[in-house]
Amino acid sequence: MKNGARILIESLKREGVSTIFGYPGGSVLPIYDELYDSDLQHILVRHEQAAAHAADGYARASGRIGVCLATSGPGACNLVTGIATAYMDSVPVVAITGQVPTGMLGNDAFQESDITGITLPVTKHNYLVKRTEDLARVIREAFFIAGTGRPGPVLVDLPKDVNTREIDFKPPLDEEMQIRGYRPTFKGHPKQIARAVELLLEAERPVIYAGGGVISSGASPELIALAERLSIPVTTTLMGLGCFPGDHPLNLGMLGMHGTEYANFAVTESDCLLAVGARFDDRVTGKVDTFAPHASIIHIDIDPAEIGKNKPVDVPIVGDVRSILADMLAMLKKDASHEVWVERVRTWKKKHPLRFRDDGSLRPQMVVKALSDALSPDGVIVSEVGQNQMWAAQYYVFKKPRTWISSGGLGTMGYGFPAAIGAKYACPDSQVFDIAGDGSIQMNIQELGTAAQYKIPVRIAILNNQYLGMVRQWQELFYDRRYAYTELPPVDFVRVAEAYGVDGIRVEEKEEIAPSIRAAMEAEGPFVLDFRVTREENVFPMVPAGAAINEMIGGHKQ
Amino acid sequence: MKPHTLSVLVENKAGVLSRVTGLFSRRGFNIESLAVGTCEEPGLSRITIVCIGDDAQIEQVIKQLNKLIEVIKVSDITENDRVERELALVKVNAEPGSGRAEVMQVAQIFRANVVDVGAKTVILQVIGDTDKIDALEKLLRQYGVIELVRTGKIGILRGSKTVKSGK
Numbered sequence: 001m002k003n004g005a006r007i008l009i010e011s012l013k014r015e016g017v018s019t020i021f022g023y024p025g026g027s028v029l030p031i032y033d034e035l036y037d038s039d040l041q042h043i044l045v046r047h048e049q050a051a052a053h054a055a056d057g058y059a060r061a062s063g064r065i066g067v068c069l070a071t072s073g074p075g076a077c078n079l080v081t082g083i084a085t086a087y088m089d090s091v092p093v094v095a096i097t098g099q100v101p102t103g104m105l106g107n108d109a110f111q112e113s114d115i116t117g118i119t120l121p122v123t124k125h126n127y128l129v130k131r132t133e134d135l136a137r138v139i140r141e142a143f144f145i146a147g148t149g150r151p152g153p154v155l156v157d158l159p160k161d162v163n164t165r166e167i168d169f170k171p172p173l174d175e176e177m178q179i180r181g182y183r184p185t186f187k188g189h190p191k192q193i194a195r196a197v198e199l200l201l202e203a204e205r206p207v208i209y210a211g212g213g214v215i216s217s218g219a220s221p222e223l224i225a226l227a228e229r230l231s232i233p234v235t236t237t238l239m240g241l242g243c244f245p246g247d248h249p250l251n252l253g254m255l256g257m258h259g260t261e262y263a264n265f266a267v268t269e270s271d272c273l274l275a276v277g278a279r280f281d282d283r284v285t286g287k288v289d290t291f292a293p294h295a296s297i298i299h300i301d302i303d304p305a306e307i308g309k310n311k312p313v314d315v316p317i318v319g320d321v322r323s324i325l326a327d328m329l330a331m332l333k334k335d336a337s338h339e340v341w342v343e344r345v346r347t348w349k350k351k352h353p354l355r356f357r358d359d360g361s362l363r364p365q366m367v368v369k370a371l372s373d374a375l376s377p378d379g380v381i382v383s384e385v386g387q388n389q390m391w392a393a394q395y396y397v398f399k400k401p402r403t404w405i406s407s408g409g410l411g412t413m414g415y416g417f418p419a420a421i422g423a424k425y426a427c428p429d430s431q432v433f434d435i436a437g438d439g440s441i442q443m444n445i446q447e448l449g450t451a452a453q454y455k456i457p458v459r460i461a462i463l464n465n466q467y468l469g470m471v472r473q474w475q476e477l478f479y480d481r482r483y484a485y486t487e488l489p490p491v492d493f494v495r496v497a498e499a500y501g502v503d504g505i506r507v508e509e510k511e512e513i514a515p516s517i518r519a520a521m522e523a524e525g526p527f528v529l530d531f532r533v534t535r536e537e538n539v540f541p542m543v544p545a546g547a548a549i550n551e552m553i554g555g556h557k558q
Numbered sequence: 559m560k561p562h563t564l565s566v567l568v569e570n571k572a573g574v575l576s577r578v579t580g581l582f583s584r585r586g587f588n589i590e591s592l593a594v595g596t597c598e599e600p601g602l603s604r605i606t607i608v609c610i611g612d613d614a615q616i617e618q619v620i621k622q623l624n625k626l627i628e629v630i631k632v633s634d635i636t637e638n639d640r641v642e643r644e645l646a647l648v649k650v651n652a653e654p655g656s657g658r659a660e661v662m663q664v665a666q667i668f669r670a671n672v673v674d675v676g677a678k679t680v681i682l683q684v685i686g687d688t689d690k691i692d693a694l695e696k697l698l699r700q701y702g703v704i705e706l707v708r709t710g711k712i713g714i715l716r717g718s719k720t721v722k723s724g725k
Contacts, residue, residue, distance in 0.1 A: 117576070120573075180630055305618065
């Protein structure tokens with residue numbers, strides 16, 4: 001005989017889980033009692049939101065499924081932002097929540113919340129388990145659904161009596177998973193793939209627009225091979241950074257609202273756009289009618305609902321990105337050089353580089369560049385949301401997939417630090433830095449407690465400008481410099497860190513950037529770098545909301 | 559923009575209806591009519607949804623519905639040869655005398671059944687497509703419709719074609 005909690009722990013281990021992030025409470029006491037003797041590593045966070053973000057960061061950095069655990073009611077509700085973040089960026093997370101006993105469901109019992117109802121729109125699927133007999137099967141299904149097809153979060157809600165009840169339990173056989181209503185397409189349609197290859201060979205000005213799907217399907221090698229064999233310049237979305245080497249001659253960096261001028265020019269001039277694992281998000285396309293106006297569009301995505309959702313497509317290919325790119329490579333009978341086009345793109349790159357003013361003061365972009373120089377290609381950069389995120393995306397040269405972790409779709413401030421903690425557990429041998437702003441870091445700064453307790457060597461580089469910088473930038477540009485509620489009083493983050501027993505240094509001169517980063521990298525535990533940067537720096541270039549992406553402000557004169 | 563009839567085969571589990579209807583409201587699609595019931599296979603239910611939208615919107619609705627794990631199959635049966643029916647129960651004023659006789663006559667023309675007769679009212683049951691029920695309702699208004707209950711439309715393909723689980 002085994003109780004539900006024991007069955008849960010055994011099921012998690014059968015799925016290969018080694019680390020979970022969580023926070024205890026009344027309804028999950030039976031689970032925590034089982035964890036007490038278990039060899040599963042449980043990381044106690046300081047707020048459930050951080051558990052969800054840490055599981056998400058763990059998943060993004062490792063490619064495995066992240067797991068978080070919270071109690072019923074407020075615990076479960078606190079996971080919601082983290083679950084929504086994972087949902088918008090298609091990250092495989094399994095969230096386990098406690099629930100009031102089945103007999104009290106719907107009674108407004110203490111710490112009851114309808115978490116399956118609440119998370120309905122932000123999960124790939126969710127379960128309320130009412131019988132201990134169903135528990136093992138549900139956990140298996142949850143992992144299967146989270147990790148296959150277009151990945152996403154799955155929530156499993158467990159009433160307390162389901163966890164305490166003992167049943168005669170035999171582990172389910174490892175037969176192939178069959179869920180009747182869930183059969184994601186894996187192989188692309190050969191005819192469509194052949195058409196795509198043909199179009200790319202015929203094209204004069206092809207561009208590859210690569211997104212997060214390239215990373216989640218592990219398709220970087222195939223993408224690089226295809227781009228090289230056909231000499232196609234590659235631009236990536238925010239989620240796609242790292243899927244193509246940032247120092248590759250064909251790399252155009254990020255496109256869209258804060259993309260490079262040359263990426264946006266190339267897409268606008270292109271006659272054939274290969275969209276791979278990307279979803280034509282409004283931050284990428286700007287005014288959608290003028291996005292890639294001359295191009296035939298090939299769209300590869302595992303989710304059929306993304307095809308044609310925002311932009312009509314000429315050649316849709318539904319399936320796993322890696323498998324489809326491999327099929328394309330196999331079909332290529334010849335290579336292409338696209339010399340004239342590649343040269344034109346190279347000229348744009350030379351004439352319109354990313355730039356910022358260097359007048360001797362400490363500018364935020366310098367910090368990102370210094371980090372890019374200091375870390376090895378395996379170093380992991382996590383970001384918060386806002387200016388810090390865009391500067392990180394622009395100026396850090398990502399060379400490998402899964403080394404860039406950021407909340408793209410939902411844009412969750414406070415994501416970075418807990419996600420960095422998760423990433424560090426996934427990649428214990430890599431340097432992990434959270435590039436933060438003073439606004440974002442204060443949304444989950446309590447996790448200094450977690451980092452200190454477990455001596456997690458994550459480093460936080462705070463670009464401290466005492467503003468909610470991105471909102472301030474919009475106020476400067478579009479609201480006549482009326483800085484409504486975007487100024488933050490200065491915080492001494494070194495002293496905050498000290499209170500938690502975490503080391504840190506304040507950096508005020510540009511000459512101190514590199515040595516301070518070195519000091520952080522050598523620290524044994526967590527480390528905080530408080531960079532006092534120029535306060536009113538803007539992220540440029542910038543496509544104003546609703547404009548075409550080649551109409552950028554803050555760029556070079558054409 | 560025209561009405562589309564979607565036939566959706568789902569697993570008969572708690573919460574599946576809220577997953578389906580939640581998707582419509584969340585993504586800004588309107589449901590004109592909804593009918594749910596069990597079907598030929600135990601454990602499954604069939605939902606008939608009528609919604610209005612252009613082709614791209616309907617395509618998006620279908621794709622999003624297909625992503626729901628508990629949805630087995632979605633078919634837009636609008637373009638196919640099909641039978642569609644709705645049932646309505648109408649409680650209408652029918653004082654004994656000429657009024658009642660006229661209501662009975664209207665009922666006969668529409669092949670509506672009288673399913674209850676009260677002192678001052680009768681209840682008519684009518685089956686048909688939306689237009690027929692609309693027409694009957696309009697006619698009965700002059701006598702005074704006290705209460706009207708409609709089921710929502712259900713539809714089925716003619717001939718041997720089916721909306722069954724292929725997925």
